[in-house]
Structure formats: C-alpha cells, structure tokens
Amino acid sequence: MITLYDFELSGNCYKLRLLMSILRLRYDIIPVDFFPGRQHKSDWFLKLNPFGQLPVLKDDDLVLSDSGAILAYLAKKYDETGQWFPNDPAITAEILRWHAIADDITSTASAARLALGFDYDFDVPKAQAGAHRIFRLMDEHLWFGEREGRDWLCTPPHPTTADIACFPYVMLSEEGGIGRQDYPALRRWSDRVRRIPGFTIMSGIFPAGRALEQA
Amino acid sequence: MxxxxxxxxxxxxxxxxxxxxxxxxxxxxxxxxxxxxxxxxxxxxxxxxxxxxxxxxxxxxxxxxxxxxxxxxxxxxxxxxxxxxxxxxxxxxxxxxxxxxxxxxxxxxxxxxxxxxxxxxxxxxxxxxxxxxxxxxxxxxxxxxxxxxxxxxxxxxxxxxxxxxxxxxxxxxxxxxxxxxxxxxxxxxxxxxxxxxxxxxxxxxxxxxxxxxxxxxxxxxxxxxKPAPAPLEPAFEKVSVDLATMPDIAIPRGNTTTVVVKRKWTSADGVIGFELAPREGHLPTFQPGAHIDLHLPNGLIRQYSITNGPGDLLSYIIGVKAESASKGGSKILVESVREGDLLSISEPRNNFPLRRDAVRTVLIAGGIGITPLLSMARFLDKSRLPYELHYFTRVGEQVAFRADLESLHGKVILHTGLARTEIGQTISQALGEWSHAQHVYVCGPSAMLESVRVTAATQGWPEESIHFEYFKNDKVIDDSSTFEVELARSAMTLQIPAGKTIMEVMREAGLSVPSSCEQGACGTCLTGVIEGECDHQDVYLNDSEKRANTAILTCVSRAKSARLVLDI
CATH class of the missing domain: 2.102.10.10 (Rieske [2Fe-2S] iron-sulphur domain)
Structure with a gap:
C-alpha cells in the first residue's frame, strides 16, 4: 500500500502524483500543511524525514524521501514497460543528470515562487536569473532535440522520469515571476508532457490541447 | 533610435x-x-x-x-x-x-x-x-x-x-x-x-x-x-462591462455583406450546394446552428443555415432544396443564380445555439434539415465531444454533403427510405431515456419535429433539452382579433383591426420595422412586450419563451388582452 505525504501546491509532491497517475497506481494521501502550518518541520514529520522536506512516500514499511529518488523507485518497482527509468547504464546516467538539473530548477524557479507566494525570505532576482539560465540551456537542448528527432530530455524515444522531474517547476515558473516567452522549445516540450496518457493537473498547471495523433 | x-x-x-x-x-x-x-x-x-x-x-x-x-x-x-x-x-x-x-x-x-x-x-x-x-x-x-x-x-x-x-x-x-x-x-x-x-x-x-x-x-x-530602458507601455482597451452579460433573445441588425457565389454544385439529388465567399478577407464569426438571410435577386429574403465547422470563415457553405414550394425563394437560387454572381447576406444570426456542456448530444436531421446539424457535428467533432447524428432521407441519393459527413469522427447514422412508423421507432431508439446533461437538436420537416418533440417528452426529456428550428410556419394564422397596441418608446397608440398584423399597422403609421420571413419563423421582428397578454402564433419562440410573455413577433402574433404595450 502506497501512502504519499503530500502538499497540494508542492511541485515536488506533484511529480509523484503525476508519475503514479501515469502508471495508474493507487495510493493514499496524507496532507501535510507545508504553508502556512510548517508541518514539514513538526516532530512527527521529522521522524519520517529528518531533512524536513516533502514529499515522503511510504510503500508498506519502506519510507522514502526526495522526489527524484522516489520517481526512480516507483518506475523501477511498478513500471512494467521499463521505459520511465531504463536499466541501460548510459541512459541511467543521463536521467540522473536531469534529476540533478530538476533540483537546480527547484532551488531557483521554485525558490522565487516560494518567495513571492509563500513568504519565504529568498533572493528573488538571483533565483529568477538562475532559473532563466537553466531554461535557456533546456530550450537549446530541446530545440536541437526537435531537429534531431528527440522529443524528450533524454535519448530514448519516449519520456522518462527526467521529464517528470523537470516539468512541474518549469510550469509553475510564472508564479515566481519567470516568464517562458523566450523559450519556445521548452513550451512545446511542456505541451508534449501534458499529452502523456494518464497526465494529471495541479493548481497552476493546465491541460494542453490534443496531440496530433489524437486529433 | x-x-x-x-x-x-x-x-x-x-x-x-x-x-x-x-x-x-x-x-x-x-x-x-x-x-x-x-x-x-x-x-x-x-x-x-x-x-x-x-x-x-x-x-x-x-x-x-x-x-x-x-x-x-x-x-x-x-x-x-x-x-x-x-x-x-x-x-x-x-x-x-x-x-x-x-x-x-x-x-x-x-x-x-x-x-x-x-x-x-x-x-x-x-x-x-x-x-x-x-x-x-x-x-x-x-x-x-x-x-x-x-x-x-x-x-x-x-x-x-x-x-x-x-x-x-x-x-x-x-x-x-x-x-x-x-x-x-x-x-x-x-x-x-x-x-x-x-x-x-x-x-x-x-x-x-x-x-x-x-x-x-x-x-x-x-x-x-547601462541603465535599463523604460519598457514600452501599450495601452490596453478596456473591456466594456456589458461584454460579460448576455443579450436578450435576439437583436436584429440591418448590416449586409456582399458575397460571391464561388461554387454551385449538386450535393445530392434535390440539394444544391452554394459556396459564398467574401470579396476580400474573411466572413463574420458564426456559431453552430447559425443562419444567414440571403437577399435574392427577386427581392425576397430567405434564411439558410451555415454548414461550416469552427473557424471556417473563408466562405459559407449552404444547402438549398431544389424543388421548393416556398414563394419562389429557393427556386430562383437554383435556377438563376450562377457561379460568379454577387449576392447580399446578413450577418449570421443564431436561433439554434448548440450547448457544448452535454455528456451526450443527439442530432436528428430530416432531408435539407441536415445543414445546421452538419455545422453542429463539425464543432462537436473538433472538440471531441460525444454526439450521434441521425440523418433521415427518402432515398440514399438524397444524402447531401456525404463526403463531409464521412470525414466526421463521431457516430453518423444514415436512415434511408424508412416508413413513417419506422421513423418514429428509430427516433425513439435514437433518443433513449433521458438522463442528466443530454440534449437533442432536430431540424427537418414539421412532422419530424413534432415526432421528436412528442417522443422526447414521453421518454422523459425536459423541454430545455429539446432544441429545434423551424424553416417555416405551417400554422394557420388566426387574425380575427382586434386590439390596441401602445408603442412605449414611439409614444404612439395604434388600433389593430382583424385581418391586419401589428407589423402592417406599425408600418402604415410610418415606423420602420425590420422583418424577413414575415411568417413567424425567423425572429427578425422580435419586439419586447412591456404589458398585456400575447397571442403567440409563431414557431420561433419556444414554449417557455412564449409563456414568459416578454417578446412578440409582430408579423403574425397578436394580443389576447385588449391592449398590448410594446417596447418600440
């Protein structure tokens, strides 16, 4: 039985809801009041994750934390197709590289959002500039990907957990005052992610129009 | 710089x-x-x-x-x-x-x-x-x-x-x-x-x-x-408050557009297709179910439904029934109007709007009644909303816009050559029992409309889920009453004698009254009612609109009360 310790407005928690929706997994949610209650720093939560960070996922007796690590766990354990976190060593490295970039997006784009929307004391211009730097590189990577026949962040011809990990805080960037107008290829990639069968939304992340093959 | x-x-x-x-x-x-x-x-x-x-x-x-x-x-x-x-x-x-x-x-x-x-x-x-x-x-x-x-x-x-x-x-x-x-x-x-x-x-x-x-x-x-330059500051026009409010039943407008007959073809046995294109640019926005008034060379005005799909504004395509007993309107289109001819059309008007929040939409067409329903099917199709289109014709050769129907992804069912009783059974099955958020739209001969209305009602379909549009008013108009009409905004009181319509008397008194079909079918002459009880004889207003007693078609309808106060 899977239980997600979840905050509805958290992009990191949404990553897990998104992959579990795509994999059609059933799970329970225990809401954690991250804001304004700061329950992720409460005694009971720190026993689950001493780092005091959301999300935490329990699978029977196993307690896991860190969204990227949990994405890898869920894919390896429950994805029968093996596409979301392939075993190939080179692809594994590629995915982990993007999981690290996803954390950089969290520390920039998400930080700006926390500062503007959740009263956090972060350096907003610095966080915004950091996010723009990453988005520029992602846009270039994805733009050349489109020309080379690669629709996703990693080499395989299908999405992986790398796409899931990077997606939420790209989509929520405007809540941190970071526009995506200068990143057309990043915007097109976000359409593709939103067209993955089983895609689910969260507050601030809307559905896209239908894809070519469905129209 | x-x-x-x-x-x-x-x-x-x-x-x-x-x-x-x-x-x-x-x-x-x-x-x-x-x-x-x-x-x-x-x-x-x-x-x-x-x-x-x-x-x-x-x-x-x-x-x-x-x-x-x-x-x-x-x-x-x-x-x-x-x-x-x-x-x-x-x-x-x-x-x-x-x-x-x-x-x-x-x-x-x-x-x-x-x-x-x-x-x-x-x-x-x-x-x-x-x-x-x-x-x-x-x-x-x-x-x-x-x-x-x-x-x-x-x-x-x-x-x-x-x-x-x-x-x-x-x-x-x-x-x-x-x-x-x-x-x-x-x-x-x-x-x-x-x-x-x-x-x-x-x-x-x-x-x-x-x-x-x-x-x-x-x-x-x-x-x-360098110091950052001040960003440009474009002025955004304010949106008027009344954009968010909906208009009353209909607003007749007098604007016309000149169109070229770009293509005229036989779409099916007895149905002629006309493609009407603007001389430049695109035609006005329309919604599914909308029609245009077509001004014919002989001075008559006839209504034709637009068959187009969403955003398809480079030309309107209409279907015209070749043999028609209607005052020579369709006849002149079919016989005299040629490709390249110029015609005048009104802006599109919609008395047959399509809801797009239904969980199930049933479209029922009889003969030339396919035209507005083809447009509706195209809109629902683009948005991938569920619908079933039932199209009744006497023989297969009469199926108009066949290629267009075949390119739809939804359920399109052709019913050809059914006897009257079979049509009734088919309609009954097509409708099924009503449940929440189901809507039926029907267009065709009066007998079919009546059949759908009666069948739907007996199968539990509420009035607001049954949508229809009449081509013409087959009812015998009873113009025997006499009454008084007060025109509130024109500060005029008129006596309407038996044998004359409100519209005729208003025109005799020098008022300019927009009209089109003059048989209570098109809604052009719709006028607000302030006081008095209407004797509705049109086929344009639905039953609840008639009961509301807030608007009247002055070309056919009259008063049950001795006096009627109109907002004109």
Whole structure:
C-alpha cells in the first residue's frame, strides 16, 4: 500500500502524483500543511524525514524521501514497460543528470515562487536569473532535440522520469515571476508532457490541447 | 533610435516551425504580448495575448483546431476573426454581441511568421526574398535594446565584406539575413535565415547558434552596464462591462455583406450546394446552428443555415432544396443564380445555439434539415465531444454533403427510405431515456419535429433539452382579433383591426420595422412586450419563451388582452 505525504501546491509532491497517475497506481494521501502550518518541520514529520522536506512516500514499511529518488523507485518497482527509468547504464546516467538539473530548477524557479507566494525570505532576482539560465540551456537542448528527432530530455524515444522531474517547476515558473516567452522549445516540450496518457493537473498547471495523433 | 508603439514595420515574430499542430505560441512585439496559433486549416492567428473576459493570457489556452479556448472560463474564439463563439457560463445562448479579440496583421513567408503593430503598411518582402529558398536559424532572444542588437550583428561582418543594412532592423551578412524583432525597449530576438537549404543542416544550425549565442552574451554583458530602458507601455482597451452579460433573445441588425457565389454544385439529388465567399478577407464569426438571410435577386429574403465547422470563415457553405414550394425563394437560387454572381447576406444570426456542456448530444436531421446539424457535428467533432447524428432521407441519393459527413469522427447514422412508423421507432431508439446533461437538436420537416418533440417528452426529456428550428410556419394564422397596441418608446397608440398584423399597422403609421420571413419563423421582428397578454402564433419562440410573455413577433402574433404595450 502506497501512502504519499503530500502538499497540494508542492511541485515536488506533484511529480509523484503525476508519475503514479501515469502508471495508474493507487495510493493514499496524507496532507501535510507545508504553508502556512510548517508541518514539514513538526516532530512527527521529522521522524519520517529528518531533512524536513516533502514529499515522503511510504510503500508498506519502506519510507522514502526526495522526489527524484522516489520517481526512480516507483518506475523501477511498478513500471512494467521499463521505459520511465531504463536499466541501460548510459541512459541511467543521463536521467540522473536531469534529476540533478530538476533540483537546480527547484532551488531557483521554485525558490522565487516560494518567495513571492509563500513568504519565504529568498533572493528573488538571483533565483529568477538562475532559473532563466537553466531554461535557456533546456530550450537549446530541446530545440536541437526537435531537429534531431528527440522529443524528450533524454535519448530514448519516449519520456522518462527526467521529464517528470523537470516539468512541474518549469510550469509553475510564472508564479515566481519567470516568464517562458523566450523559450519556445521548452513550451512545446511542456505541451508534449501534458499529452502523456494518464497526465494529471495541479493548481497552476493546465491541460494542453490534443496531440496530433489524437486529433 | 527609440521604438515607437505605432511603428507599422513588419517584423518576424516566430518561425513557422514554432507553430506545430494545436500549439499556442507566446510572442511579443513592441511591448505587446501576442498569442500566436496555427489553426488546422493552416491559417496563423496573431492575437492580443489576453482573453476579453478576465484578461488571462490566451497563450496558456487550448488550440482546438478551429477555435482557441481560454483556460480560465472556457470562452472560445474563432480562427481568423477572433470572434467569441461560446461562453460556457451561458451554454444555452449564442454570444450574439460583437465580442471580438484584438487581432494583428500576419503573413507567413520565408520560414518566418511576420506581424506588425497595425495595418498601416502592406507586407513587403525583404530585398531578394522572393528569389530564394530560405532556411531559418534558431532564434536567439537577447536582453538588450533592439538597436544595440542590430549594431552587434553589423559588427559580426568581416572587414573585407561589410554588412548590408536593410530596412526594418535587418542586415545581410553574406548568405545570412538577420532580422531583429523588437520585443520591447530592452529585449529583442535575432531571427536569421540562410539562402538555400544546407547539406548538413544540424551542423550549420549549431554553428550559427554558437556564433549568435556568443554575440548575445556580449550584448547582455554590455546591456547590464547601462541603465535599463523604460519598457514600452501599450495601452490596453478596456473591456466594456456589458461584454460579460448576455443579450436578450435576439437583436436584429440591418448590416449586409456582399458575397460571391464561388461554387454551385449538386450535393445530392434535390440539394444544391452554394459556396459564398467574401470579396476580400474573411466572413463574420458564426456559431453552430447559425443562419444567414440571403437577399435574392427577386427581392425576397430567405434564411439558410451555415454548414461550416469552427473557424471556417473563408466562405459559407449552404444547402438549398431544389424543388421548393416556398414563394419562389429557393427556386430562383437554383435556377438563376450562377457561379460568379454577387449576392447580399446578413450577418449570421443564431436561433439554434448548440450547448457544448452535454455528456451526450443527439442530432436528428430530416432531408435539407441536415445543414445546421452538419455545422453542429463539425464543432462537436473538433472538440471531441460525444454526439450521434441521425440523418433521415427518402432515398440514399438524397444524402447531401456525404463526403463531409464521412470525414466526421463521431457516430453518423444514415436512415434511408424508412416508413413513417419506422421513423418514429428509430427516433425513439435514437433518443433513449433521458438522463442528466443530454440534449437533442432536430431540424427537418414539421412532422419530424413534432415526432421528436412528442417522443422526447414521453421518454422523459425536459423541454430545455429539446432544441429545434423551424424553416417555416405551417400554422394557420388566426387574425380575427382586434386590439390596441401602445408603442412605449414611439409614444404612439395604434388600433389593430382583424385581418391586419401589428407589423402592417406599425408600418402604415410610418415606423420602420425590420422583418424577413414575415411568417413567424425567423425572429427578425422580435419586439419586447412591456404589458398585456400575447397571442403567440409563431414557431420561433419556444414554449417557455412564449409563456414568459416578454417578446412578440409582430408579423403574425397578436394580443389576447385588449391592449398590448410594446417596447418600440
């Protein structure tokens, strides 16, 4: 039985809801009041994750934390197709590289959002500039990907957990005052992610129009 | 050089490749944000990036192929016109007012999408453009003033091969043409095109990308040392308060448009298709179920439903029944009007609006009644909403618009040559028992309409879920009553004798009263009722509208009370 310790407005928690929706997994949610209650720093939560960070996922007796690590766990354990976190060593490295970039997006784009929307004391211009730097590189990577026949962040011809990990805080960037107008290829990639069968939304992340093959 | 909000120069605002199927691109030109999207027919729309309703960016909306749907409250706007076609908060009404988003001129050429802040200049290709085959480079956004970006590009030229400066923030460097898109006073996009298709495209793209990225970094370092220029401040027109409110039942308007008969063909045995095109541009926005008044060469006016799908505004296609007993209207169209002839049409009006919030929609057509239902099916089809279209004809040869019907993805069922009792059974099965959010739309001969209405009612369909449109009023008009009519706004009191209509008496008294069918079917003469009880004899108002007693068709209806006060 899977239980997600979840905050509805958290992009990191949404990553897990998104992959579990795509994999059609059933799970329970225990809401954690991250804001304004700061329950992720409460005694009971720190026993689950001493780092005091959301999300935490329990699978029977196993307690896991860190969204990227949990994405890898869920894919390896429950994805029968093996596409979301392939075993190939080179692809594994590629995915982990993007999981690290996803954390950089969290520390920039998400930080700006926390500062503007959740009263956090972060350096907003610095966080915004950091996010723009990453988005520029992602846009270039994805733009050349489109020309080379690669629709996703990693080499395989299908999405992986790398796409899931990077997606939420790209989509929520405007809540941190970071526009995506200068990143057309990043915007097109976000359409593709939103067209993955089983895609689910969260507050601030809307559905896209239908894809070519469905129209 | 300072940028001007009213600069009418055409600038590239996107690459053609930026607009894949069902995507909405976010752009900006001279401080104005743009929502740019390609419809399924290939047309590129450049609109102000703002829903008229609550100001939300349309670039986060949904491209439905023929309409763009706002993400916030689901207002839909038509391809080409940007006219509003549907307001989910008023699902049973047609948004009849002129709710139309701001559009900008657009031209797709040389691998790029071009636009301008206004219509003051015609599009002019850059020198030599027409002779070449153009290969667009990766666009490079730069956080620096557009004129500085142009200067930086000019600086890329080697000493022995100086840059060729072109009009409109553009420069030619050898094989490459660069255009600077002035996004804002401190932001620009470098859009380059190469003459000819390179052999190793990826390597060439990477090479130019590297060169331009280095230039960008230099320009941005320099820009950071300067004070940031004040951003342009475009004025946004305020949306009028009454846009959010719906109009009353119908507003007759007198405007007509001249159209050319572009094509006339036999669509089926006894059905002639007419394609009516504007002399330039596109035709006005319409909603599914809408019709136009067609002004015929002999002075008659007839209503024909538009069969088109969403955002399909380059021409209207109507179907006309060849043999028709109706006062010679269709006859003259079929026999005398030829391809190339000019005709006058009214703006589209919709007395038969389609809800798009149904879980199940049943469309029932009899004969020529297919025309509005074909349009409805096309709209539902584009949005992938569930529907079933039942089309009754006497023989298979009478199936009009067959190819169009075959290209639909939904359930289209042709019923040919059924006996009357079989038609009844088929309608009964097609309807089934009613459940929440199911709607039926029917158009066809009076007998079929009655059959659907009666059957639906007995199978539990509430009145508001049954939608129909009459072509003509078959009822015998009882004009034996005499009464008094007070015209509240004209400060006039008229006596209506037996044998004369309210409309006739009003015209005799010198009032100008718009009308069209003059048989209580089209709704053109609809007038508000302030006081008194109406004797409705039309087929235009539905039962609840008739019971509401708030409007009357003065061409056929009369008063039950001795006095009627009209809002005219």
């Amino acid at each position: 300072t940028l001007s909000l009213s600069d009418s120069t055409w600038y590239p605002i996107a690459s053609s490749d930026d607009l894949p199927f069902r995507h909405v691109y976010q752009g900006q030109l001279l401080g104005r944000e743009l929502a740019v999207w390609r419809a399924d027919d290939g047309n590129v729309n450049v609109w102000e990036n703002r829903c008229l309703h609550r100001g939300v960016r349309l670039s986060i909306g949904i491209n439905e192929g023929g309409e763009l749907k706002c993400q916030y409250h689901g207002w839909r706007y038509a391809n080409r016109s940007a006219g509003c076609t549907y307001i989910p908060a008023h699902p049973a009404d047609a948004p009849a007012r002129r709710i139309q988003n701001r559009t900008y001129p657009v031209r797709e050429a040389f691998g790029l999408v071009w636009s301008a802040a206004n219509d003051d200049q015609a599009f002019q290709p850059f020198p030599g453009a027409e002779t070449g085959d153009w290969f667009p480079l990766r666009p490079i956004p730069v956080n620096a003033a557009p004129e500085d970006v142009l200067a930086g590009l000019i600086g890329l030229a080697p000493d022995d091969q100086p840059a060729d400066i072109l009009p409109g923030l553009a420069v030619r460097l050898g094989h490459a043409h660069y255009f600077v898109q002035p996004v804002d006073s401190g932001r620009a996009v470098i859009r380059g095109v190469l003459a000819g298709q390179p052999e190793d495209a990826i390597a060439i793209l990477r090479h130019y990308n590297e060169t331009l990225t280095k230039l960008r970094d230099r320009l941005e370092r320099a820009a950071r040392k």
